[in-house]
Structures are given as structure tokens and as C-alpha cells.
Amino acid sequence: MVSNNDLQYLSYKKKQMYLADLFKQASEISTELNLNKMCVNLKNLGRKIYADSFKIQIVGTFKNGKSTFINSFLGEDVLPAYALPCTAVINEVKYGKEKKAVLHFKNPLPKKLPVELSARAKAHMRRFLPGPVPPMAIAYDEIEDYVVIPIGKDPREMLLESPYEKVELFWPLELLKNGVEIIDSPGLNEHATRTKVTIDYLSKADAIIFVLSATSLCSLEEMKFIENTLHAQNFNDIFFVVNRFDLIGENEKRNVVEYANSKLSRYTSFGTNGIYFVSAKNALEAKKDNDAEKLCASAMPGFEERLSLFLTNEKGVAKLSQPAFELRRILLNEIMGKAVLSQRKLINTSIDELKGKYRAVTPRLEELKSKKEQSLKKMQLLIEQSRYDFEYVSRSIINEFSSRVNSWVDEYTPQTKIGVVPKKERIKKLTAEITDYVSEKITAEQNVWKKRILLPLLEEKAAEIFSEAESDFEHLFSELDSVHSGLSGDLAVAMQRNSVWKRVAGVAGGLVNVDLSCAVTGGTSALSSDTAKKVGVTVGAQSVLVAFGILNPFAICAFLFGTVAFGMARNETNVIKKVKDKVCDEFVTSINASIDENAKAMAKSVTDKFMEIANSLVSALDAEISQTENQIRTLISEMEKGRISISSKQKDIDNCNVKAKTVVAKTEALIRSFRK
Numbered sequence: 001m002v003s004n005n006d007l008q009y010l011s012y013k014k015k016q017m018y019l020a021d022l023f024k025q026a027s028e029i030s031t032e033l034n035l036n037k038m039c040v041n042l043k044n045l046g047r048k049i050y051a052d053s054f055k056i057q058i059v060g061t062f063k064n065g066k067s068t069f070i071n072s073f074l075g076e077d078v079l080p081a082y083a084l085p086c087t088a089v090i091n092e093v094k095y096g097k098e099k100k101a102v103l104h105f106k107n108p109l110p111k112k113l114p115v116e117l118s119a120r121a122k123a124h125m126r127r128f129l130p131g132p133v134p135p136m137a138i139a140y141d142e143i144e145d146y147v148v149i150p151i152g153k154d155p156r157e158m159l160l161e162s163p164y165e166k167v168e169l170f171w172p173l174e175l176l177k178n179g180v181e182i183i184d185s186p187g188l189n190e191h192a193t194r195t196k197v198t199i200d201y202l203s204k205a206d207a208i209i210f211v212l213s214a215t216s217l218c219s220l221e222e223m224k225f226i227e228n229t230l231h232a233q234n235f236n237d238i239f240f241v242v243n244r245f246d247l248i249g250e251n252e253k254r255n256v257v258e259y260a261n262s263k264l265s266r267y268t269s270f271g272t273n274g275i276y277f278v279s280a281k282n283a284l285e286a287k288k289d290n291d292a293e294k295l296c297a298s299a300m301p302g303f304e305e306r307l308s309l310f311l312t313n314e315k316g317v318a319k320l321s322q323p324a325f326e327l328r329r330i331l332l333n334e335i336m337g338k339a340v341l342s343q344r345k346l347i348n349t350s351i352d353e354l355k356g357k358y359r360a361v362t363p364r365l366e367e368l369k370s371k372k373e374q375s376l377k378k379m380q381l382l383i384e385q386s387r388y389d390f391e392y393v394s395r396s397i398i399n400e401f402s403s404r405v406n407s408w409v410d411e412y413t414p415q416t417k418i419g420v421v422p423k424k425e426r427i428k429k430l431t432a433e434i435t436d437y438v439s440e441k442i443t444a445e446q447n448v449w450k451k452r453i454l455l456p457l458l459e460e461k462a463a464e465i466f467s468e469a470e471s472d473f474e475h476l477f478s479e480l481d482s483v484h485s486g487l488s489g490d491l492a493v494a495m496q497r498n499s500v501w502k503r504v505a506g507v508a509g510g511l512v513n514v515d516l517s518c519a520v521t522g523g524t525s526a527l528s529s530d531t532a533k534k535v536g537v538t539v540g541a542q543s544v545l546v547a548f549g550i551l552n553p554f555a556i557c558a559f560l561f562g563t564v565a566f567g568m569a570r571n572e573t574n575v576i577k578k579v580k581d582k583v584c585d586e587f588v589t590s591i592n593a594s595i596d597e598n599a600k601a602m603a604k605s606v607t608d609k610f611m612e613i614a615n616s617l618v619s620a621l622d623a624e625i626s627q628t629e630n631q632i633r634t635l636i637s638e639m640e641k642g643r644i645s646i647s648s649k650q651k652d653i654d655n656c657n658v659k660a661k662t663v664v665a666k667t668e669a670l671i672r673s674f675r676k
Helices: 004-032 036-051 066-074 119-128 140-147 192-202 220-231 250-267 280-289 292-298 300-347 351-411 424-488 491-495 500-507 524-547 553-561 572-593 595-640 646-674
Strands: 054-059 090-095 100-105 136-138 164-171 180-184 207-213 238-243 275-277
Touching (some): 004 646, 036 300, 054 192, 054 300, 066 207, 066 280, 066 300, 100 140, 136 140, 238 250, 250 275, 280 292, 300 595, 351 572, 351 595, 572 595
Parallel strands (some): 054 207
16 A cells, blocks of 8 residues: 555656656757767766665664664564674665675775775675775675674774665665665764764755654764754754654653753754654554554654655755756746747758858957957856965864863863772773863864854855856856857847856756856845855865864774773872873874875865856856857858758747747746645
């Protein structure tokens, strides 16, 4: 029996396929009009829309029932319930006709690999080194051999970077077939490298589900991550799922609900409506046994219904409406308003006159290409200059942290008691406590720095680089429209005015790839602020992590635990001082070891995004110039070879116009359906 939730996803999927087909039809019209570049871009965008899925990322600490929750959501034991923490590997659960698992490798591989790797994986990597390592199929029942952390090994060995990028798990489930993809993140309490993997994926997710346990609700670790990472990086559309609610006594359930609401509601845009109390274990058993009463009691159906409505009615509308509006604009402005009008005029022009017009506009097209290159060089220079500013602010804050670690450690009063006879386990606990405290201070200062320094600098540099460029390219596109007018003699073409960024999105294929430019609808002020905000969202979290990736409290603890004998003194005060000194020394050493390397990495992550935007401008203009040249050259060639019949060609152009009108009407009807 198909559930209401499945029907919601299926309804969305049908609209998605319908829009993808409209892009396909538009690309075919472009081919008939010799708009080859536009044809390729429209076809590619249609394919991306067709293949797009709802990515649901599951986040939570280890042992909170994350795997059981995912399995209960899917209704089958798809994901292994790992008994031990996992490496920094994402599990992506997708639709497949057959059950299978595929292991993907990083490119490039880490310089130093953990010793404890699967023999088969090591042999596979050796076979393809030094080049990219292709994915490898693995048996479902062997997944743990690849992704589980070995027990009892050198902690520093365990913290080495994993060579695995992700594991794809394919399963024949209707929910997955309808375009839902589950992303299972590494546990947040495992260590910082794995936490970074989780954070890197968050910006790709359509929905974030944070799984907590009712028996250990809102732990310090969880609240730190929610406050310092999710909230600080503006991830607000979060569903908090309190699992194992069935283990709470009836008399305590109300208190647990009130406590969870008071702690979590301000961190989700849904308020208390974004917090759910469920029993994933009971839901999974109920789905397996087809027990409707038990499933209802688990409270999972209510959550699943709200999630499906959010994805299909809110996220889904946003996913489809942007490309639908852009498709309509391309059809009306670029195809019907420009290409059709121009070709109607040109087809009635003699070949000699046509050649004369082409000779007349050729120098202007070459001049446009030259001016485009000049503008690109200006942007490249400004971007390169901004790199040093980003390096400077990054290096400055890292140096500041290095100088402040000592005072942070000195001011802290540990809660761990050593006792008269210090024991190794107590010293380890003390070391971890002080390390956590310093890490918290650094995290808090990072967030302040990002808001006060990094984001304003991003906005300033974006305005500096792209405000002048926008003006330059506005003029260049205007000149190109004038060239079209000169060829066709149609003033309407020259009168058309579209935002530079709209043309970038539509002509250069930036609709999906260059989301920054798509968000900007025109105007210098809109450009500078919107671009900066987009850059901040896209790059902000990653930039901070790149800059401060060396500040890994887990790695520092692992190193200090290996030399824990340093604290074996008889006096508690002396022990605490020695531990503090060691923690301080190790933090400062870690910070100072890679200041330049990390500052440069952070600056590169930002300037690479700037270059992506700059290149999108250039690609858009190149595409339109090429399109203009190709149309006229093709027409001249056909005339010279005597293959063209004016009446037949006129009929073809008119047919293209009729087809374009039909696709516009269908697109507008689809857009109206989004508002219902």
C-alpha cells in the first residue's frame, strides 16, 4: 500500500520529470535555431534537474541510535548498526535495483594512511597509484571491515585521515526511488576530523535531522555542536528527533518534552514544531511486522509526514521554481525575443548583403573579446590581491590564539580531582577537561572572528571585485545586443535589457553550478551584498575549518595520553600545573606548526570561489559571441551551397517560435501549480 508520504514524493517527482522534459524540449528548439551552446546548456540543466534528489542528512553523536533511526525511516535494516565508532566516511543511501555497496576513495589520497586498513582496499589503492583510485564494490556484510575504527591501537594512528570519501549503499526501496537520499554522517563525538566531514556535507543537505537520545538528552557535546556549528553557520531548518522516548517513564515524559523544547526550540526555524519524540526501534519493528498500531505509538508517522511536506512543498518548490522561471526567461528573451526575430530578418537578406553585415560586425566582435579579456585580467588582479588580505586576517587570528592559550589555561579551574595519589586515568580525565576548555574558547573566538572580520571582508572584497566588473559586462552585453541589431536590423533586439547575472545563469549554464550569480538579480548594491552573503554561506564554515583544522583537541589529547606519565607527581597542585603546561605547550606547538599553510588554505578557498564567479561572467559572454558568429556563419554556408530554401527556412523558424510558445505556456502552468 502506498502511503500519503510516498504520494507526496511521487507527486513532486512527476513535476520534476516534467520540468526536466521541458528543458529537453527547449534544447531541441535551440538546436533547430543553430543555438548550439544554449542547446548543450539547456540539455545539461535538464539532466541535472532529472537526477536531483532530496538529500536528508542525519546528524548526531555516536550511540544515540542514528542507524536504527535511519532504518526505521526506510522500513528495513539497510544500514548496519555499528557497535564501534566509524572513520570519517559518509554513508549515502540511494535507490538501486539491486542491493550493493560501493566504496569511494579520496582524490588525492592522504599522504599518510592508517596501518589498520582492509587488505583488499590497500591492494586496490596500490593498483591505481599515483593516479585517481576508482570506486570499489564491497559486500554489504563487509562494510564494517572498511569503516569501523580498530580498537586498542595507537590513538595517533587512529586519528590519521581516512583514504575513503564515502560509501554508497544502494537499496530497492520506493522512497529512495522517488528521489530521497539519506546521508548518514560520522558521529559528532568521535573526533574533529570526522566532525569536519559532517560539516562539509551540511551545505548540500535539503533537510538536517539531528538525532538525540531521550535517556541522555542535550548533552554538553550536542549543545556545543548545535550552538557553535549549526547555529553559528546559519543552519536553521533543522528537525530535532528525540529517540528512545519509549524508555522514559510515563511520569517523566512531560518533563523531558518541556526540557527538550526549552533547550532546542530556538535553534530551529520550526520552533517546537521541529522537535519530535519517537521510538525508532519500535517503528522499525512495526514496519517489518506491518503493525499499524505499534507504528502509530512510535510517533514516527507524524515526523515522516512533516518531513515529506517540508521537502516537497517548501524545499521542492524552491528547487523547481528557480529553474522554471529561468527557463521561461530564456525562451521569451533569448529564443523568441532574440534568435527568432534575428533569423527572420536575416533569412530575407541576400547573401552579399549578409556577408557585408558580417564583415562589418566582425571587428566589433573581436573588440568585445579583447575588452572581455581586459576585464577578466582586472578581476584576476583584484582577486589575487584579496588573497593576501584573507591570508593576513587568518594569520593574525591564529597568532592571536597562540598568544592567548596560556592565559586561557591559567584562568581555568579544573573540576577533575586528582586525589592524594594521582592515577593515570584521573590525569587523562584532567587532560581531556583542560583540552576541551581551550578548544571551546577557540571555537567561540572563531565564530566571533567570522562574524566581525571574515564576513565583512568578504562583502567588501566582493563589492570591490565585482561591482566594476558588473558595469563592464553590462556594457559588453549591451554592445553585443547592438551587434545583433546591426545584423538583423531589428531595434527590438538592441532594446532588450537583462541583468548580467541573469544572462550568466541562462547562457553560461550557471543556473545550477554558479548559484552565487543566480541569486543576484541586478544592481550594484544587490550584487555586492548578495554575493558576499552567498560566499559567506558557501565558504564561511569551510574556510574557518580550513584555517583552524590543526586545532584538533582529539589529536592533542591522543598525543598527551601517550606521555601521561608526565603528571605522576605526589602533589595535586603540581600535577595540575604540569598538565596545564603540557596542554598549553601542545596547543601552541600545533598552532604555530602550520600558521602559513592554514592561512593560505583558507585564503585559497575564498579566492577560488571568487574566480568561479569571474569565469562564469567570461563564459557567458563567450557563449553569446560564439552563438552570434555560429548563426550567421551557418546561414552564409547554407546560402553558398544552395541548400537553403527561404520559404522552407521561414517555416522552420515559425515552427520553432510556435514550439517555444507552447513550452512557455507549459512552464507557466507548472509555475502556477507551485503556488497552490
